[in-house]
Amino acid sequence: MGEQPVGTGEKRVTWAELYFDLVFVFAVTQVSQLLHHHHDWAGVGEALVAFVPVYWCWVGTTVQANIRDVDGVGGRLGIFAVGLGGLFMALALPGAYGSRGVLFGAAYWLSRLVLLAQVGRIRGAWQGPYGVGALVSGPLMVAGGLVEDGPRVALWALAACCDLAAPLAFRSRLAKVRYDPAHLPERFGLFLLVALGESIVGIGGPVAQSRLHPAQLVSVALAFVISCGLWWLYFGYAADAMRFALERAESRRDLIRWVFSYGHLALIAGVIAVAVGFGETVAEPGAALGAGPLGLLYGGCALYLLSFCYTRKMMFGVVSPTRLAAAALVLVLLPLMVRLPALAALGVLAAVLVGLNAWEQLRVRRSARSGSAGAAA
Structure with missing residues (x-):
C-alpha cells in the first residue's frame, strides 16, 4: 500500500462509523447466543471461529477509515455496504454450523470484496491483507459453508488463520502506510x-x-x-x-x-x-x-x-x-x-x-x- 495522507489535526470518528457499529452490537449478541447454547470446549472453539471473521470485517473497515477520508458519499456507502454484509453474517450466526453456512460465508466474502474496492485506489492494495481477505479467506469461507460441519470448521479456521496472518506476512508493505494515532x-x-x-x-x-x-x-x-x-x-x-x-x-x-x-x-x-x-x-x-x-x-x-x-x-x-x-x-x-x-x-x-x-x-x-x-x- 502506498502512504496515504490523513490531513491536519486529529482524525475524528465519523457518524457513519458509529452507525456501522450498531450492526456489530447485533453481531456480538449473536455470537454470545451461539456460545450460550454450546459452552463446552467444542462450542467455545466454534464460537471463536465464527467471531474472528465478524471481528476482522470490523477491523478492516476501521483501518481503511483511518488511512482514508470516508466521510464523503463514496466512503459512507462503502461503510454501509460492509455493514450490510455484517448484518447478513449476524443473521446467519444462529445457523452458521447448520443451514446458514453459505449465507455466513458469502456475506463475509461480500464484505471483503467491498473493502478491497474501497482501498483499490491505493497502489498495490490487493497485495496485502485486503487482498488476502477478498481472494483467499473469502472463498474459503464460502467453500466452508458448502460442506458438512467438521470440514466447515476446518475451512473457516483456515480462513481465520489466513486473515490473522496477513498483517504479519505483508508487514514490510504495511510499513509504508501512514496511520492516524488518535x-x-x-x-x-x-x-x-x-x-x-x-x-x-x-x-x-x-x-x-x-x-x-x-x-x-x-x-x-x-x-x-x-x-x-x-x-x-x-x-x-x-x-x-x-x-x-x-x-x-x-x-x-x-x-x-x-x-x-x-x-x-x-x-x-x-x-x-x-x-x-x-x-x-x-x-x-x-x-x-x-x-x-x-x-x-x-x-x-x-x-x-x-x-x-x-x-x-x-x-x-x-x-x-x-x-x-x-x-x-x-x-x-x-x-x-x-x-x-x-x-x-x-x-x-x-x-x-x-x-x-x-x-x-x-x-x-x-x-x-x-x-x-x-x-x-
Whole structure:
C-alpha cells in the first residue's frame, strides 16, 4: 500500500462509523447466543471461529477509515455496504454450523470484496491483507459453508488463520502506510464498549421477566460491579496508555497489529465469555455453577486480565505484575467455586476486580506524585 495522507489535526470518528457499529452490537449478541447454547470446549472453539471473521470485517473497515477520508458519499456507502454484509453474517450466526453456512460465508466474502474496492485506489492494495481477505479467506469461507460441519470448521479456521496472518506476512508493505494515532484507539475502545454492553444484556436479560427476589437483585448488583471493574481496567488506565504508546511508537504498524488487531481480539473475546457467564449465573444465584458457566465467567475474566499483560509488554516491554497476579488468582479460584452457589462465585470475582482497581488507582496516584508517565498501562 502506498502512504496515504490523513490531513491536519486529529482524525475524528465519523457518524457513519458509529452507525456501522450498531450492526456489530447485533453481531456480538449473536455470537454470545451461539456460545450460550454450546459452552463446552467444542462450542467455545466454534464460537471463536465464527467471531474472528465478524471481528476482522470490523477491523478492516476501521483501518481503511483511518488511512482514508470516508466521510464523503463514496466512503459512507462503502461503510454501509460492509455493514450490510455484517448484518447478513449476524443473521446467519444462529445457523452458521447448520443451514446458514453459505449465507455466513458469502456475506463475509461480500464484505471483503467491498473493502478491497474501497482501498483499490491505493497502489498495490490487493497485495496485502485486503487482498488476502477478498481472494483467499473469502472463498474459503464460502467453500466452508458448502460442506458438512467438521470440514466447515476446518475451512473457516483456515480462513481465520489466513486473515490473522496477513498483517504479519505483508508487514514490510504495511510499513509504508501512514496511520492516524488518535482515531484507532478510540475505535477499538468503542468496540470494547460494544462487548461490555453485551455484559449488561447478560446481567439483565435472564431476570427481567422474573419476580426479582432479593438474592437475584444481589446477584445483579455483583455482576454489574464485575462489568464496571472490567470497564475501569480498560478506560480508567489502559486506554490512555495505548494512545500514548501509539503516538510515540517508532513503528505504528507493529503496535497497531500487536496491540489493537490481535490484543483487542483477546480482550473482546474475554468480555463476551464473561457476558455469557452472567447469563448462566444471575437468574439462579443459589444454584451451584457447572464447569461450563464457571469457566466462561472466571476464564473470560482471566483472559481479559492476561490480555492486558500482553498489550503492556508490546507497548512498554514490561508485564503488568498486578494484572498478572490477579489473573493467576482468578484461575486458582476457579476450581474452588464449582460447588459454591453462583452468588458466592460472583461475589468473589467482584472482590478481586474491586481490589485490583483500588490497588492500581493507588499506583496511579503514587506515579502522579513521582512524575512518572504510563505506569498503570
